[in-house]
Amino acid sequence: MSILLDEKTQVVVLGITGSEGTFHAQKMIEYGTKVVAGMTPGKGGTKHLGVPVFNTVTEAVASEGADAAAIFVPPFAAADAIMECADAGLRLVVCITEGLPTFDMLKVMTYLRGKPVALIGPNTPGIISPGKAKIGIMPGPIHKAGTIGIISRSGTLTYEAVQQVSRQGYGQSTAVGIGGDPVVGLKYIELLELFKKDPGTEAVILIGEIGGTAEDDAAAYIKASFPKPVVGFIAGQTAPPGRRMGHAGAIIAGGKGTAQEKMDALRAAGVWVAVSPADIGAKLREALTRGV
């Protein structure tokens, strides 16, 4: 099984006519995702990749029944795109774009409050339910359908974990990139809740990094209410303080948000913590064969 995204999800791709949008929408269609519409203001009424393009998200919903969106628009237009999707009543919005100003995201999160929309990202490779669909840019071939849920702030580090998991003989139910920015939509706790309720997920891998407190919050939630095995890895154990390590959210500020502190919190919550990134798959095997 899976969470949030499956073979029935109907996706509108914002920015489909741009080079990023075209390339990745094509890959999504090849993977089996139901891309039902595109949206580029001014290109409404045309067809792109065999799919009708609309001027607004509302029209894409009314005409094609889209219930989810993939956003491939430039950074200064992306916050507005997210809010347009929420306003149009979409259930799921995946914002791939990196580089949104933090203030824009503060406004987005305020706007989204009280609306029944799940935002993934920004600055994310997206979400994939192997064998069913993907909304994002991750390579389909390394994934295989299975029972392991994955939640990560990373892109290629997630692919590394997915490949290790696949090579151990396990597959993935759904892999979600929550994004590398300091302010993002769904975080670990909301996704753990969904994985908890998914009968098709038997364990979860949590991949984090320096900066902020999302992993510490997740540890508290896991300790209190998550019964399935969790494997964790935190990147940035050797990162210097005060420097932004690529991701806007990956910064140790005022001595807080270190990898060590997150690893300690996760361990204390019963999470199987892999110290080396090469051991994520092996740790999963250990967690599943040694039992909870």
Next chain:
Amino acid sequence: MKIHEYQAKQILAKFGVRVPRGEVAETPAAARAIAERIGPRVVVKAQIHAGGRGKGGGVKLAATPAEAEALAAKMIGMQLVTHQTGPEGKRVKRVLVEEALDIARELYLGIVIDRAREAAVVMASTEGGVEIEKVAAEKPDLIFKEYVDPAVGLLAFQARKLAFRLGLEGEAFKQGQKFIAGLYKAFEGTDASLAEINPLLVTTQGDVLALDAKMNLDDNALGRHPDIQAMRDLDEESPLEVEASKYNLNYIKLDGNVGCMVNGAGLAMATMDIIKYAGGMPANFLDVGGGVTEEAITNAFRILVSDPDVKGALINIFGGIVRCDMIASGVVKAARALGTKIPVVIRLEGTNVDLGKKILAESGLAFSSADGMKEAAERIVGLVK
């Protein structure tokens, strides 16, 4: 992005936030001229991207313009060492010459983004002139906070609340409330990530001004603030980091001797970590990013190996959109052009991995291929030792 005190004060002035009269000088003669205009008593302040300048001898009072000139002559060109610069210090290229003021009270005012609350928070404290972290640790009850609703901004009653809690009265209360409101407008208007006024000065006449000002700007937003982007001081950044930024490469120089080049920030951090676990020390963080071109790869490799501290390089690429054959071609091209002699271990995974490995094997260069991250890290650390 960091900016100097004098630049932060320029921004604040534009938003109607009171700052002392002052101008920046790049020569002792210019410092004297400024002191003659706004003095005779002035403060001469070294401008570097670091705190603790006072204790390091970078903030001095001058009673006359001649004294200001002498102080500027000592400061300009000096390596100023503070507890935030590291032992080598930072070279002072300019000083801010400011009117000297009568200090009645030193307060604290700062605005940051609280990630957990997903809102900006305005913090005020009666304990100004000391590090706020110290106040937070020892007297947290003396820090007053107002969280800002992003949809409506800082409300007038919130600024009033803070001004009352700071114990401001009369003229100082009016100016304080205006200052707090103005600081938030400046913070939001420039897409800042930090705006810190420490100390916030209340003079004996009841004037409220920024005695010091520190602003950090959101890198992601600079594209919509060209005037602020122009304030970037390349002298404050490491030369290799400046070079890398020209090609949109995320590069941070560290202390070790094992260079690394990776696609993806999380994987890049994890690569640094695994180098350490293999017994080595990473020389840098380098994320070549998602949509990287062969040209960018060639430049990334060149920058990586141009660091004299680097005795070996680990390239770890998990190709999704990025194709392994393109990475391999780019690195081979660069290594040939540079005549690279240091050991290089390359670990490729993902799209076109077999083609990429083939290109490396047939290159005739002494590159080593590795299959997993652990093997790759152990191999390069072994070769460097």
